[in-house]
Amino acid sequence: MVAAKKLMKGTAARMGVMKRVQLVFKAKANKALDKMEDPRETLDYSYQRQLELLTKVRRGVADVATSRKRVELQMNQLQQQANKLEDQARKALGMGREDLARAALERKASAQSQLNDLQVQYAQLQAEEEKLTVASQRLQAKVDAFRTRKETIKATYTAAEAQTRINEAFTGISEEMGDVGMAIQRAEDKTAQMQARAGAIDELMASGALDDAVGGSSRDDIQNELDMMSASSDVERELSRLKGEITAGAPKQLEGGANGNSQAAPQAQQGQGTPYAPPPPAPGQGTQPTQQAQPTQQAQPAGIPASDLPAEPQDREGS
Amino acid sequence: MIVRILGEGQFDIDDTATSELNRLDTELEAAVDRNDEAAFTAALHGLLDQVRALGSPLPVDTLEESDLILPPQDASMDEVRRMLTDEGLIPG
Numbered sequence: 001m002v003a004a005k006k007l008m009k010g011t012a013a014r015m016g017v018m019k020r021v022q023l024v025f026k027a028k029a030n031k032a033l034d035k036m037e038d039p040r041e042t043l044d045y046s047y048q049r050q051l052e053l054l055t056k057v058r059r060g061v062a063d064v065a066t067s068r069k070r071v072e073l074q075m076n077q078l079q080q081q082a083n084k085l086e087d088q089a090r091k092a093l094g095m096g097r098e099d100l101a102r103a104a105l106e107r108k109a110s111a112q113s114q115l116n117d118l119q120v121q122y123a124q125l126q127a128e129e130e131k132l133t134v135a136s137q138r139l140q141a142k143v144d145a146f147r148t149r150k151e152t153i154k155a156t157y158t159a160a161e162a163q164t165r166i167n168e169a170f171t172g173i174s175e176e177m178g179d180v181g182m183a184i185q186r187a188e189d190k191t192a193q194m195q196a197r198a199g200a201i202d203e204l205m206a207s208g209a210l211d212d213a214v215g216g217s218s219r220d221d222i223q224n225e226l227d228m229m230s231a232s233s234d235v236e237r238e239l240s241r242l243k244g245e246i247t248a249g250a251p252k253q254l255e256g257g258a259n260g261n262s263q264a265a266p267q268a269q270q271g272q273g274t275p276y277a278p279p280p281p282a283p284g285q286g287t288q289p290t291q292q293a294q295p296t297q298q299a300q301p302a303g304i305p306a307s308d309l310p311a312e313p314q315d316r317e318g319s
Numbered sequence: 320m321i322v323r324i325l326g327e328g329q330f331d332i333d334d335t336a337t338s339e340l341n342r343l344d345t346e347l348e349a350a351v352d353r354n355d356e357a358a359f360t361a362a363l364h365g366l367l368d369q370v371r372a373l374g375s376p377l378p379v380d381t382l383e384e385s386d387l388i389l390p391p392q393d394a395s396m397d398e399v400r401r402m403l404t405d406e407g408l409i410p411g
Contacts, residue, residue, distance in 0.1 A: 021388040
């Protein structure tokens, strides 16, 4: 091992990458071998380590699969978001609100770019999962071979004779173990990176920056505005319907007297200006001036008796 | 001669291929020294392609030590540099 190290340092420039990597692996195996006093002990100890590594690589496969599924879930969410935003843009355009449509499409572009990023990550995780799966199968085959050889060496050879064969088997398997160990490490690093990114995307979605439309969250301001516009256009429609009815009903009221006409006009104006104004107080409430009821009362002409107000809808139904 | 590609497996390759492998390996090493990522990737992929083309895969249940070991296909230059200098990079 010492010789290998000297070789690495002294002639590194001429040795090439392939040999240097091989020597690093060999040095690692030699170091482990040096620690063993009884060669036969080496076999059992190494076998235990192999089984541990097998467990580890299988767990690695499961971990990567979990990460991949998380990315998949996020991709689905982002796709839904992109679809919904496009839908909103279409609705907004239909209502003549190009500004809203533009805002929705900008968010869609942002969701789409996150989605593209996730697709790359997904492919990478899939590749890692595949590599680890193959690595675990390869290691399993080598561990089986090692176990067979271990028994043969124990049964047939004296301690002295066994040494060389043990060293061969040990070096061979430990190279594989180093390879698999590195594959696990790389997969773990990649998974950690992706988890950090996935966490960031979760936060981004939760913040509403990407439009939190999925699941009907109340933070979706574009949807809110569309809903409000649609609600206020409903109100406008109702209003014009009411106005039409009032105009149609006006001659009726004129017959009843001039007083009825002057009552209807301020009512309509009030309704137009504030579509969400609370309804006029009921007759019973009108006599008790509460804080809520006061502004409405003030807006009404002082001369109108409160008992006249509820009579209006009845007129409408009759006409 | 047995060559291992990390993450991929071992290949038995005829000794006559050595000179071509060495040429590419020299390029690879020079790229690492120059800190030239593009040249590094080109040389690494060239090496891996040669080994795959000229070598025959060893059966999985063999326990043979490799004569040469190559970094994995998607290794970055930085990773290879650490592989060469830091023994701690190889767990176990």
